[in-house]
Amino acid sequence: MARMLRSVLRNALSKPATRPFPEAPRAEFEKARGLITFDCTDCRFCGACALKCPTGAIRVVREERRIYFEPFKCIVCGACLEACRFGSVRMGPERRKPVYEKPVEVYAKPETEAEPKPPDPGA
Numbered sequence: 001m002a003r004m005l006r007s008v009l010r011n012a013l014s015k016p017a018t019r020p021f022p023e024a025p026r027a028e029f030e031k032a033r034g035l036i037t038f039d040c041t042d043c044r045f046c047g048a049c050a051l052k053c054p055t056g057a058i059r060v061v062r063e064e065r066r067i068y069f070e071p072f073k074c075i076v077c078g079a080c081l082e083a084c085r086f087g088s089v090r091m092g093p094e095r096r097k098p099v100y101e102k103p104v105e106v107y108a109k110p111e112t113e114a115e116p117k118p119p120d121p122g123a
C-alpha cells in the first residue's frame, strides 16, 4: 500500500511525460534534414541541382532566370545542396506543414540596382 501511495505521489508531483501539443510544439533537431529553399542571389541557373535531384522536384529555366520547385516531390535527400557550388540551395531543420494542395514554388533572382534594365521602347 505504501509503495502504491509513493508511486501515486511521485507521478502526481513529477513533470508530465508528454507535451501539450499543439500549444508546445517540439523544437526541431539542430541538424535535421528539413525544408529545402532557394536563394537565387548568387544562382547561375546552371541546372546542376535539377540534374542531381532524383525525384524531379526542381526545374531550372535559365531563360526566365527562375527555379520551379515542387516541395512535395522532395524526399529531402540533400543532393541538390551538394550539387550547388554557389550556396543557393538552403536546407533548414523545420518540416513542411500539411496542406490541401501541392503548390509549385517559384524562385527568381532578386532585382538589384546594379543589374542593367532593358531599354524602354516608348522612351
Ligand code: SF4
Pocket (backbone or CB within 6 Å): 038, 042, 043, 044, 045, 046, 047, 048, 049, 050, 060, 083, 084, 085, 086, 087, 088, 089
Ligand atoms: S541553385 Fe545552384 S545548382 Fe541550382 S541552378 Fe542555381 S546555381 Fe545551379
Ligand code: SF4
Pocket (backbone or CB within 6 Å): 036, 049, 052, 053, 054, 055, 056, 057, 058, 073, 074, 075, 076, 077, 078, 079, 080, 081
Ligand atoms: S533534397 Fe533531394 S529530392 Fe529534394 S529537391 Fe533536393 S535533390 Fe531533389
